[in-house]
Amino acid sequence: MPAFAVEAAGVDVRFGRTVALADVGIRVREGETHALVGRNGAGKSTLVSVLTGMRVPDAGEVRFFGAPAPPVADRAAWRARVSCVYQRSTVVPDLSVAENLFLNRQGAVVRWSRLRRRAAELLEQYDVAVSPAARVADLTVEQRQLVEIARALSTGARLIVLDEPTAQLDGPAIERLFERMRSLRAGGVAFLFISHHLQEVYEVCQTVTVYRDARHVVTAPVADLPEPRLIEAMTGDPGGLAVPGASGRGAVGEEVLAVRELSGDAFADVSLTVRAGEVVGLAGSASSGKHQLAETVYGLRRASAGTVTVRGVPVKDVPSALRAGVGCVPRDRHHQGLVLNLSVAENARLSVLDRVVRRAALHRAGQAAITSYDIKADGPGQPVSDLSGGNQQKVVLARALAADPAVLVLINPTAGVDVKSKESLLGVVDARARAGTAAVVVSDELDDLRACDRVLVLFHGRVVREFGRGWSDQELIAAVEGMGR
Numbered sequence: 273m274p275a276f277a278v279e280a281a282g283v284d285v286r287f288g289r290t291v292a293l294a295d296v297g298i299r300v301r302e303g304e305t306h307a308l309v310g311r312n313g314a315g316k317s318t319l320v321s322v323l324t325g326m327r328v329p330d331a332g333e334v335r336f337f338g339a340p341a342p343p344v345a346d347r348a349a350w351r352a353r354v355s356c357v358y359q360r361s362t363v364v365p366d367l368s369v370a371e372n373l374f375l376n377r378q379g380a381v382v383r384w385s386r387l388r389r390r391a392a393e394l395l396e397q398y399d400v401a402v403s404p405a406a407r408v409a410d411l412t413v414e415q416r417q418l419v420e421i422a423r424a425l426s427t428g429a430r431l432i433v434l435d436e437p438t439a440q441l442d443g444p445a446i447e448r449l450f451e452r453m454r455s456l457r458a459g460g461v462a463f464l465f466i467s468h469h470l471q472e473v474y475e476v477c478q479t480v481t482v483y484r485d486a487r488h489v490v491t492a493p494v495a496d497l498p499e500p501r502l503i504e505a506m507t508g509d510p511g512g513l514a515v516p517g518a519s520g521r522g523a524v525g526e527e528v529l530a531v532r533e534l535s536g537d538a539f540a541d542v543s544l545t546v547r548a549g550e551v552v553g554l555a556g557s558a559s560s561g562k563h564q565l566a567e568t569v570y571g572l573r574r575a576s577a578g579t580v581t582v583r584g585v586p587v588k589d590v591p592s593a594l595r596a597g598v599g600c601v602p603r604d605r606h607h608q609g610l611v612l613n614l615s616v617a618e619n620a621r622l623s624v625l626d627r628v629v630r631r632a633a634l635h636r637a638g639q640a641a642i643t644s645y646d647i648k649a650d651g652p653g654q655p656v657s658d659l660s661g662g663n664q665q666k667v668v669l670a671r672a673l674a675a676d677p678a679v680l681v682l683i684n685p686t687a688g689v690d691v692k693s694k695e696s697l698l699g700v701v702d703a704r705a706r707a708g709t710a711a712v713v714v715s716d717e718l719d720d721l722r723a724c725d726r727v728l729v730l731f732h733g734r735v736v737r738e739f740g741r742g743w744s745d746q747e748l749i750a751a752v753e754g755m756g757r
């Protein structure tokens with residue numbers, strides 16, 4: 273029987289009144305990819321911080337290959353055992369790949385030529401096709417993850433935690449990551465894999481552990497826990513899911529958003545209109561230009577040609593977009609979406625703070641957001657920085673909708689959100705559409721796109737296909753990958 277790359281038992285973590293983990297454990301064998309799943313706020317990231325030595329638990333112990341974990345202060349010893357590739361990069365963007373590979377290493381090489389040479393050897397050994405001289409800021413998300421994995425393996429770590437690694441990758445990049453995980457696994461590397469995409473758990477993991485409300489619920493081979501039972505373990509509710517689709521929404525109204533012959537960063541000559549009550553999806557690979565197009569529509573980027581208007585009012589920048597009645601869920605919630613040290617209530621009402629004057633009203637609005645968007649928080653006064661990632665995303669959506677916008681531009685609105693919360697967030701978008709809001713949804717998630725009346729597919733910056741309702745997954749994916757044009 274293979275050894276346990278990591279074993280944790282009896283782990284408790286509290287943050288003030290919040291119990292983040294209550295007497296939980298996990299055991300990951302060498303050569304195993306082990307999924308950790310649970311709803312937003314279940315305690316997954318908190319466990320990762322304990323397993324990587326970033327947090328000392330209030331109780332419990334962690335062992336690597338049977339030996340007790342090193343003292344927390346001995347960072348090098350932790351790095352030699354376990355490494356986590358987070359959704360947000362831990363590499364330093366302004367340094368080169370070579371410098372990042374040898375950052376924080378004791379006895380690290382100092383001479384430039386040697387550093388580059390050793391980095392090149394290491395990248396070759398782990399089959400990472402990236403130049404050691406490249407600036408990390410210029411890498412794609414996929415390349416950056418591969419550099420982080422190579423860095424982890426080269427320090428001797430045999431356990432790699434992947435925290436929602438596929439969230440920013442397109443389909444082919446996800447497949448390449450899974451292939452690499454399979455080959456490393458064959459060499460004995462263990463993975464702890466955290467994802468809200470349950471199909472990925474079945475595709476790449478052998479074992480799954482479910483946490484719910486800070487507690488361990490079940491650990492089983494994935495083959496013994498089909499998806500309905502897995503969802504039941506996560507939610508504690510045998511009800512299953514009902515992700516809303518576009519069917520059943522009524523006729524659309526007058527034209528609200530008009531994009532005419534728009535060109536900008538990474539896209540050209542795009543025209544589209546969205547009517548009141550209509551939800552239009554934008555799909556495409558990471559290089560399709562869909563994000564840049566959406567960011568130009570809500571005024572974050574300047575167009576090089578063409579116009580964006582909302583009910584005839586031009587949008588040129590963020591202030592004019594807000595005046596015209598555009599609400600957005602931006603791509604990067606940390607930089608554009610939230611003010612982390614403000615409360616849930618303040619963030620949820622950020623776009624309309626000038627309208628809300630009384631504290632009691634703010635509190636009520638925050639409480640309403642917590643209920644409507646299924647946000648797990650102690651209360652409206654809790655700082656957003658204390659919330660789990662998925663719950664922060666729900667606050668961003670609440671904020672986008674607070675001003676009752678005429679047009680919503682939602683970029684990856686359900687990123688990092690658990691399956692059950694996704695259902696309720698898409699339900700909110702559906703309800704807004706029924707009430708006459710026009711929406712543009714940019715997403716890689718087929719469930720998000722299914723909630724759209726039409727989906728436009730971009731390829732290399734141009735709209736190449738348009739689907740009405742009722743498309744099949746295969747035809748949409750083929751169009752996204754540039755096939756069948």
Ligand SMILES: Nc1ncnc2c1ncn2[C@@H]1O[C@H](COP(=O)(O)OP(=O)(O)OP(=O)(O)O)[C@@H](O)[C@H]1O
Pocket residue numbers: 287290291292310311312313314315316317318319648649657658659660661662663688690
């Ligand atoms: N620094 C903190 N201060 C207070 N509470 C915190 C802090 N960090 C986490 N929590 C709370 O601990 C609980 C577990 O959070 P955690 O981030 O581990 O959840 P998660 O399962 O990773 O969720 P998600 O799927 O949304 O990423 C949540 O209730 C969260 O609000």
